[in-house]
Amino acid sequence: MQYLHNIGTYFLMIIELFRKPTKWSVMKELILKDIDDLIIGSIGIVAFIAFFVGGVVTIQTALNIDNPLIPKELIGFATRQSILLEFAPTFMSIIMAGKVGSFITSSIGTMRVTEQIDALEVMGINSLNYLVFPKLVAMAFYPFVISIAMFLGVIGGLMACIYGGYASADDFITGIQQEFEPFHIVYAFIKTFLFAFVLATIPSYHGYYMKGGALEVGEASTTSFVWTSVAIIIINYLATQLLLS
Amino acid sequence: MIEVKNLHKSFGDAHILKGISATFHKGKTNLIIGQSGSGKSVFLKCLLGLYDYEQGRIEYDGEVFSNLSEDKKRDMRAKIGMVFQGSALFDSLTIEENVMFPLRMFTKLKKDEMRDRANIVLKRVNLEDAHNKMPSEASGGMQKRVAIARAIVNNPKYLFCDEPNSGLDPKTAIVIDNLIHEITEENNITTVINTHDMNSVMEIGDNIMFLRNGLKAWEGSKDTIFKTDNEVVTDFVYSSNLFKKVREAILREHS
Numbered sequence: 001m002q003y004l005h006n007i008g009t010y011f012l013m014i015i016e017l018f019r020k021p022t023k024w025s026v027m028k029e030l031i032l033k034d035i036d037d038l039i040i041g042s043i044g045i046v047a048f049i050a051f052f053v054g055g056v057v058t059i060q061t062a063l064n065i066d067n068p069l070i071p072k073e074l075i076g077f078a079t080r081q082s083i084l085l086e087f088a089p090t091f092m093s094i095i096m097a098g099k100v101g102s103f104i105t106s107s108i109g110t111m112r113v114t115e116q117i118d119a120l121e122v123m124g125i126n127s128l129n130y131l132v133f134p135k136l137v138a139m140a141f142y143p144f145v146i147s148i149a150m151f152l153g154v155i156g157g158l159m160a161c162i163y164g165g166y167a168s169a170d171d172f173i174t175g176i177q178q179e180f181e182p183f184h185i186v187y188a189f190i191k192t193f194l195f196a197f198v199l200a201t202i203p204s205y206h207g208y209y210m211k212g213g214a215l216e217v218g219e220a221s222t223t224s225f226v227w228t229s230v231a232i233i234i235i236n237y238l239a240t241q242l243l244l245s
Numbered sequence: 246m247i248e249v250k251n252l253h254k255s256f257g258d259a260h261i262l263k264g265i266s267a268t269f270h271k272g273k274t275n276l277i278i279g280q281s282g283s284g285k286s287v288f289l290k291c292l293l294g295l296y297d298y299e300q301g302r303i304e305y306d307g308e309v310f311s312n313l314s315e316d317k318k319r320d321m322r323a324k325i326g327m328v329f330q331g332s333a334l335f336d337s338l339t340i341e342e343n344v345m346f347p348l349r350m351f352t353k354l355k356k357d358e359m360r361d362r363a364n365i366v367l368k369r370v371n372l373e374d375a376h377n378k379m380p381s382e383a384s385g386g387m388q389k390r391v392a393i394a395r396a397i398v399n400n401p402k403y404l405f406c407d408e409p410n411s412g413l414d415p416k417t418a419i420v421i422d423n424l425i426h427e428i429t430e431e432n433n434i435t436t437v438i439n440t441h442d443m444n445s446v447m448e449i450g451d452n453i454m455f456l457r458n459g460l461k462a463w464e465g466s467k468d469t470i471f472k473t474d475n476e477v478v479t480d481f482v483y484s485s486n487l488f489k490k491v492r493e494a495i496l497r498e499h500s
Contacts, residue, residue, distance in 0.1 A: 020319065026349055033337075115333040122293050122405075123347060124322030 020126035034138035050149035054156030062166035072167035076175020083153035093195040097228035101203035108207030142196035252301035279456035326396030334380040341376035386417035
């Protein structure tokens, strides 16, 4: 019953987000700050992870192709498919659930504990709109981060392929271009938008409705990471079933 | 003026407020005192509209708060200033930005005008040199003064303070008490303070309401609280050794 109550509260929170909007001059600054914190601040770690995981995907693929009849272009093809379809949108989002999600939960949770949210409410400000809506708008730029992850993942694969001596650059690039399906990009970005919504709202929910003190802020961050990851995995399954099957 | 009539509030089976009626006067510092768990904080949060209540009514200058539309409630809240127990300053804003916050949300003033107004108020609370500091860089007493500045910057009609002296040394506590008292008189606002600090009672208690187990046990002022025969109040007032000895000295003098 508690789960149903939490899900209901989550959807009521989504509705409340759009009521009594904050003044645009204030909201504009909040959105820019959240873009800086959530999007710009994530680019470094995303670029680093994407580049090296792209390289690892390439090495693993190359090491598992021991049949001389299989063309070397398959390394580039497999790297592209893995990164574009799953690694960049889905697994990067799970990593972001840890980075961005715990940041959102702990920052809103700390505001709850230190009565800052009560201070907003007493002033007659819709605290959900003030705190969560800018994060939702900022996360609309999340596909930009995933584009970088896609690009650098493939570049990382190319580098690993060339410097590891698994195939020539030509073979890898030919593989990348082989049987390219533009809809796969659409599919990846539809998923990314859904994950962005989840990444902004589930951690906000856990921070906003938390009760207790500093210890509970930590617990809320962990719970938020778990539930955001679960939601991403389930949405990933459903989106794949609906869009690709 | 704020009038409360027969206020009841429960959390599950726990009946916290059991029919409290009170009047908080304009231009006076109205104190709510009582032991921890007596229902002071819940009562204050009901007044502020942070908690819904089951029964009773709260009137702000004749307007019933719970009957107002959402928009009117919002307008009403813009007339309320609140000083929280932990100050509740926004961590990400400087002291000046914290004070400017209500102006940014509720007025159409230009940024320079807001800054001027904030600096006037900061000067009023003796913090004219601290406007660029972050709240984390300010001491407890400074944070309380910033919270007071933020609460009064938009000329509120009602000022609420939840334990404004908690965690402060006695000297700073008196400064904060006097500041609130002066601001209340200067601006002719209705101030309600939740406290269990007897020094505050002695300094600024124009009207005092004593709560016990969710009921109003006594009502009076700083002049009458030390003369009352109400055992519940005397038990609370003279619970500290200091006040006990003062009372013994007074009684000795009288006898």
